[in-house]
Amino acid sequence: MKVILIVALVLLVARQFIYEPVEVHGKSMMPTFEENDRIILMKISEIEPFDMIVFKVADEKNYLKRVIGIAGDTVEIAEGTLQINGVAAEEPYLKNNRLLASQGDYGQMAEDFPAITVPAGYYFVLGDNRLNSVDSRMIGFIKKEDVIGEVMFRLSPAKQFGPVE
Template sequence: MENDSTKTEVFSWIKSLLAVVVLVIVCRQFLFTPVTVNGGSMSPTFQDNDRVMVLKMSEIEHFDMIVFEAPTSSDKHIKRVIGMAGDTLKVMNDRLYINDALVEEPYLEENKASSPFALTEDFEVVVPEDCLFVMGDNRLSSGDSRLYGFVPKDNVFGEVKIRFYPLSGIGLPE
């Protein structure tokens, strides 16, 4: 009798562990995944080796931070969405205009304060269908759409939702 209850208990634990493993695999495959930031192109928002959680099922909007496969390599990049399909983007005198409306970029203030140079050179582009235009927050040191062009929406893994490492920086990114 005691042997049967032990077997039942062990079997119950095995079923529970398998259920947890399957749940983790499904969540990671379809809902969210952790990503490590490489480089300083998103500084000061993210630093090299920060760890973030990416939500795969998210509606991407202007200024969201996304993880995507770069058009020039299979590397995962983290950048901020500046333009969406159909947008006309213009930067003049370090100021961003989306569809002729001036847009404030508060996430650039720290970098602007510490640089004697303009962060973003002047340009004008129209974002094609099914594409995004992305830039890093550290504009002077960011390989982004200004360098490699538009990012196809199909290359997007998801939206950065939370930083979970380092512990001192846990929280929602701005």
Template structure:
């Protein structure tokens, strides 16, 4: 009986270590730039094997060397514009459902300042293998408006699940 448990541990421990180190990686949220979606001191599980899509929340290393968690707004080849709080991707309006509750509360002023990729990054479209990211708390977020686009090589992974604190556990959207 004991030999059975020893064999199970010998098999399972390396498997768990590999999963935790390379596939499902815990990350702590610092700051308030992703509020209300992610709160300061939340812990998320990040994975680094799936494709990046619009509105995914990613973890990356910025040019200043800091690690950030932000939402992907623009993909390679996109032209991004905001006008009067409306997102336009390649000239077409796109809804941001994750901001609906925030905008309702703060409708007395503009939540996302007007911007255009040409003004911000000096190019009409987001370059190949780069992404335009913003925090959900647009007024308090250091993001692509301040440091430019994020190269795909700087992306560590996608946040998938908030697992701590338990009362805030959820699948990240």
């Protein structure tokens, strides 16, 4: 019985401070993540550009987005191309979305967005589904303390089970 209690206690503490399972809702990260996908967040990882994070927003909802800019970065979308510090960013995760945008007569994946610099203690985030995403273009910068964790592992669907890149 002691072993079971110790294991339960360790799991509870780990869930509180180290990891958290989350279910995906919404279409803003499609096709990277679909509605009802299940993922594991790591609460203690160092966030870097292009990591995917879950964070809280003012209306008590949790959002899943990709970090595009960190403190000091200048971010803009010019002629449909994401630029970070004046350099066009490679975004291989948008391949399918670019194809869908061109087939749907959308032209470019996102409207142009003027250059802004990310302040200290904040992130600039975008959804992979740029045509259908509420992200930093609308809600502004994300405070570091509002980040719940980084997406590290996919639990479902079963065919995509494993670490997230």
